[in-house]
Every structure is written in structure tokens, then in C-alpha cells.
Amino acid sequence: MFGLTIGAILYLVSIGFAITFGTMKVINFAHGSIYALAVYFFMTSLPYVKNNFVVSLLIGIALVIPLSYLIEKYIIRYLYGESVHYAIIATYGVLFSTTDTIKWIWGTNPWPIIVPTRASIQLFDVTVPLYRIIIIGAAVAIFIALHLFFKKTIAGKVIVAALDDSVGVRCLGIDQFKYFSLVFVIGSALAGVGGILYSPIAAAEPYMGFRFVLLAFAVTLVGGMGNLTGAFISAFSLGMLIAMTARVLPRLSEMMVFVVMAVVLLLRKEEYE
Amino acid sequence: MSILSVNFIDVFYSSAQALHGVSLNLNKGEFAFIVGRNGAGKTTLLKTICGVLNCKNGSIVFEDREIQNLRPEFLSQRGIRFIAQERRVFQSLTVKENLELAAFASGVALSETIRTAIEIYPQFEKLLNQKAGKLSGGQKEILLIVRALTGNPKLLLIDEPTEGLASIVIDDIYKLLEKMRGSVSAIIVEQNLNLVTQLADRIYPMKEGKIVKEITDRSEICNVKELEVYL
Ligand SMILES: Nc1ncnc2c1ncn2[C@@H]1O[C@H](COP(=O)(O)OP(=O)(O)OP(=O)(O)O)[C@@H](O)[C@H]1O
Ligand SMILES: [Mg+2]
Numbered sequence: 001m002f003g004l005t006i007g008a009i010l011y012l013v014s015i016g017f018a019i020t021f022g023t024m025k026v027i028n029f030a031h032g033s034i035y036a037l038a039v040y041f042f043m044t045s046l047p048y049v050k051n052n053f054v055v056s057l058l059i060g061i062a063l064v065i066p067l068s069y070l071i072e073k074y075i076i077r078y079l080y081g082e083s084v085h086y087a088i089i090a091t092y093g094v095l096f097s098t099t100d101t102i103k104w105i106w107g108t109n110p111w112p113i114i115v116p117t118r119a120s121i122q123l124f125d126v127t128v129p130l131y132r133i134i135i136i137g138a139a140v141a142i143f144i145a146l147h148l149f150f151k152k153t154i155a156g157k158v159i160v161a162a163l164d165d166s167v168g169v170r171c172l173g174i175d176q177f178k179y180f181s182l183v184f185v186i187g188s189a190l191a192g193v194g195g196i197l198y199s200p201i202a203a204a205e206p207y208m209g210f211r212f213v214l215l216a217f218a219v220t221l222v223g224g225m226g227n228l229t230g231a232f233i234s235a236f237s238l239g240m241l242i243a244m245t246a247r248v249l250p251r252l253s254e255m256m257v258f259v260v261m262a263v264v265l266l267l268r269k270e271e272y273e
Numbered sequence: 274m275s276i277l278s279v280n281f282i283d284v285f286y287s288s289a290q291a292l293h294g295v296s297l298n299l300n301k302g303e304f305a306f307i308v309g310r311n312g313a314g315k316t317t318l319l320k321t322i323c324g325v326l327n328c329k330n331g332s333i334v335f336e337d338r339e340i341q342n343l344r345p346e347f348l349s350q351r352g353i354r355f356i357a358q359e360r361r362v363f364q365s366l367t368v369k370e371n372l373e374l375a376a377f378a379s380g381v382a383l384s385e386t387i388r389t390a391i392e393i394y395p396q397f398e399k400l401l402n403q404k405a406g407k408l409s410g411g412q413k414e415i416l417l418i419v420r421a422l423t424g425n426p427k428l429l430l431i432d433e434p435t436e437g438l439a440s441i442v443i444d445d446i447y448k449l450l451e452k453m454r455g456s457v458s459a460i461i462v463e464q465n466l467n468l469v470t471q472l473a474d475r476i477y478p479m480k481e482g483k484i485v486k487e488i489t490d491r492s493e494i495c496n497v498k499e500l501e502v503y504l
Contacts, residue, residue: 154377161363161374164406167325168361172378172420173349 002246005132005201007239008139011232012194013212014219015146016187018231021220023159024180026079029091030071031191032213033098038064038192039204040106043113053116061192068188072181080180095209102206110205135197142190143232149186150228155179191216215254218261224268275334276301276458277322277428282331282341284314284321291317293482294331299428299475302455306469307462308503309479315462316358318479319430322460323355324348335428349378352427356417358436358462364406368397371405371416372423379424390419393449411442418449422457429459435468447471464504466497478503 017031042060049055071094079087119130150156162169162176169176195212202208215238223234238257246253277299284292292314299305307315320326322333324345333341340348345355363371369387376386390397394415400408405416414434421429434450435443447468453459454472463469469476476488480503488494 154373157366157370157374160365161371164363164365165357165361167345167355167357168363169374170345171323171325171349171355171357172375173346173424174374174378175346 002132003240003243004136004236005239006242007236008136009194009198010215010219010239011139011235012142012197013191014216014223014235015142015228015231016184016189016191017213017216018220018223018228019183019187020076022228023163023183024076024080025084026076026087027084027091027217028076029088029213030075030094030098031091031188031216032095032209034064034068034071034188034209035191035195035212036102036204036206036209037067037098039195039199039208040102042196042199043111043204044106046113051114057193057196060196061189064192065185065189068185069181071188072184076184077177077181080177095213099206099209106206108206110203112203113199115200131200138193138197139235142193146228155182159183211254215257218257221261222264274301275299276303276336277460278334279318279322280332280334282321282328282333284317284326284328286317291482292321292328295479295482295484296331297460297477297484297487299458299460301458303458303474304450304454304472305460305475305477306473307460307477307479308464308466308469308500310504313479314482315479316432317482319355319432319460319462323353323430325355349426352425353430354421354426354428355430356414356421356432356434358432360410360413360417362405362408362413362416364404366405367402368405368408368416369401371420375420375423381424386419386423389422390416393419393452394445409442411438411445414438414442414446415449418446422453426457429453429457429461431459431461433462433464435463435465443468466500466504469500470495470497476500 013035017028020026020028038060041063042056045056045059049059075090075094079090115131117131120127121130121133150160158169158174158176158179162179166176195208219231219235219238222238223230223232238260241256241260242253245256275298279295279297281294281296282292283290283294295314295318297305307318309315317326321328324343324347327342331341332339335351335353340351363374372386372390373383376383387401396412400412405413408416418431418434434446438446443465450461450472473494474489476494477484478486478488478500485503493499
């Protein structure tokens, strides 16, 4: 169950990263900034709304949406079609500056966040915390919603079409960047959702963005760049892997993810060349 | 009445110059053909007119306004549509969804676009829900033309519409182009001279990044033998 929860969180934080990577070919480490900031906004707003988890979550997400819009408009947009190196350098810069800003405003100590519900459910012979079921449910719901988005909405179809033939989309008279920025913002908001949902389990600290963006990177690579279903499967499998390793070798659990990533990369070497 | 004039444009791929002072003219309703060997710069010229590539010097005037270096999405809305040589449809989408995006972009009803598509190519009726990537080369080309025609554009730029296709399909495409005559202007890159002479109002042979001649005279257009030297 811990594995599924980690998998769900991994999915939520990776999917935005995977979409930007898959559709716009931009490696966006600034995704980690959004993830961390969402959590800090969330916990800062908690006392003001009588510790109402859902309201604070919405506030956290609402605050990172304009931020991610600005990041897309003033940084990412200049990276479309450029070499991935530029993207890595530029967005890593954003990640560094937000991490320092977080340290400056909120300090370096981790902030524990209370779990919104201590209720649990009896599933056969195990007791499962309700909160974890909510997290997993949220991941599955978002997976389905994203599928419908890409299959059924015009915005989703424009993105799929742009992946096939971006010049073709432009020559039909469609401004693809408008849709790219929409998807970018959706992805960022999901990273925020993932971060906030995970915070009661992990506690907030300034470097959380770094850790998670690297995991998101691994999930995306293992899932096959920008393959949405692949990212879902990869997130849950890696989540299980983390949980199982954590039981045997707690210190190595996150490292295992990168071992798998390395192996997958070696196996798929040709595809990426 | 002139719809398009290209005046002395220079186009570069990073530092390599691909077009050298290229000029051409097109009157409303005319079909101009560009012929020339591999690497002559035909594709580069079409891509520059539609805004996919930028030019360094010179100007492009469309309906009395300078349009060089404007973005393709904007020029498409103004009525310039480009169909690329690679024949890349939106392969992961269905035929219907391909039409849907064209209809959406031009603000036309999807049902109307589908009706036109079937009118032009009746087999599309059965293929609507098939992935466009699975169509044959000729069907893809026709789909691209239908897509480009959505919303009544003024100028079509078509890059080698018959390249690598079987002769029956080539006939279909040429009948389609013939039908479009009068309702739209076009610049078409084509290597098959028999087809060129059937439809051309003017021919621009290209060589090494330059247009070497402007052929508007009917008897010259029909003289396939003379044109062969450019291929
Ligand atoms: N993306 C590119 N980068 C650099 N050089 C290019 C690029 N595309 C084309 N060229 C060069 O520009 C010149 C003109 O190419 P272009 O594709 O316009 O020729 P073409 O007449 O369309 O040829 P073909 O008949 O093969 O389609 C060629 O020398 C080609 O090598
Ligand atoms: Mg060409």
C-alpha cells in the first residue's frame, strides 16, 4: 500500500514533467520549483483557513498557476526547438533560485504537516489509512481525466497533432503555443497537487523540489518520453520498487529508481540517439 | 491583378545561403509551377513564402501588404496554406479529427468540412474513423489538400504533390487541382512535366538557389522538351 501511495505521488509529480518533455521536448527542472512552492504556499495558508486542508490545497494550486504561466511565457517558450542543454541549464537555474528564495523566506528547517484525516479503512485483513486511498484515487482520476483531455478536447487534439507535425498545425493557422502553455500550466498544477498531497507523509523542506524533479525525470525516462500511459505504469512500478527496497534496504530505496533508469536507458539506447 | 510578388529574397540555413535574390509573380487565380533538380531550393522558397522560414533580404507582398517573416499561423489565417513535401498528416489522429482541426482553425463547421472531403474523395466516408497515419500516400495527399482548402484560402503552396505516387492516384490529384482552378491561386512544385504543362499559367525553373527564367508564354509552357534541361 505504501508502494501504491508513492506510485500515485510519483505519477502526479511526473506527469506534468512528462507532458512538457513529450510534447514540447523541453526538460523542465523548474517543475521542482512549482512542486516545492505549492507545498510552502499550502502550509503557510493553513492557519489562515482554520487548517482546512482542501481550501489550502486550492490556495496553493491557485498561487502556483500564475507562476508557472510566467515561467512558461518568459523562459520555457524560448526553449522550444532549442537543444535540451539550454533547457536544462535555464530551468535548473530557476530551481536553484526558488530553492534559495524558499530558504530565505521560510528557513531551512523541515515543517511537519498534519495528515488531514486519521481515519482508516479495513480492506480484507489489513487496515489502510483513508488518506492513502484518497491519494491513489486522485492519481487514477487524473490519469483518466488526462486521457479524456488528450482524446476528446480540441486543445488535447491540437497538442497530439503538433507532436505529429508541428509545422502542419501552424500552417493550418493554429497558434500551438497557446495550447502548449495551457498544458504546461496543467502539468505544473498537478505537480503542486502531488506535492501537497505528499507533504503530510514527508514534511516540507527547501530541497524537496530537487529530489522530486529527479524522480520525475526518472519516471519519464523509464515510461518512454512523453508516453502518458507509460508514465502511469512507470510511476506505479517505481513506487512499488521504492517501497519494497525501503523494507529491505531503506537507505537505497531512492537510488534504486536511478539504477532502473540507467538500465532502461541502456536498453533503449538506440531510441534516444 | 497580382496576388503575390516575391522580390529579391535571400534565405539562409544558419550560414549556408539557399536562395539568392529570388523573385516571382503570381496573378489572382493563376497556377505557377516551380521545377528544378534536387536541392535547387524549391522547398525553401515555398517555406519562406508561408512563413516557416525567414528571409534576410528582399520582400514578399501578398494582397498589397508586405508579409515576409510573419508567422505561418498568422499567414494561414490570411489565406496562405502550405502543404509540405513529406506528406505528414496528423498520423495519431483519425481522418475525421484531421478535418476537425482544419475546421476548428478556420472557424468552419466540421460537418461542412466532412461533406466537402467526401465530395472530393468519396472513399473518405468509410475512412473517417481510421487513423490518418494508415492512409495510403495518395489518400494522405488528398487529405492534406482538403485540410488546406478548408475555409477558402487564397493561395495554396503545394510541395511535390505527386512524388512517389502511383499513376492512378496522380490522375486523381490532378483532377482535383484542375477543379480548384479559378477559385484559388497556387504555387506548385512538380517534377512531372506532362502534368505541369497541363495546368501551368507560368513556370519558374530553379537552379542552385536561383530562379533562372520566367515562362508565361503558352507555347513555351507546352514545350516539354525545352523544360527538361532544368530537371
Ligand atoms: N534544414 C536545412 N538545413 C540546412 N540546409 C538545408 C536544410 N534544408 C535544405 N537545405 C539545403 O538548402 C538547399 C535547398 O534545399 P531545398 O530543400 O529547398 O531543395 P529542393 O529544391 O526542395 O530539393 P528536393 O527536390 O530534394 O525537394 C539544399 O542545398 C539543401 O541541402
Ligand atoms: Mg523539396
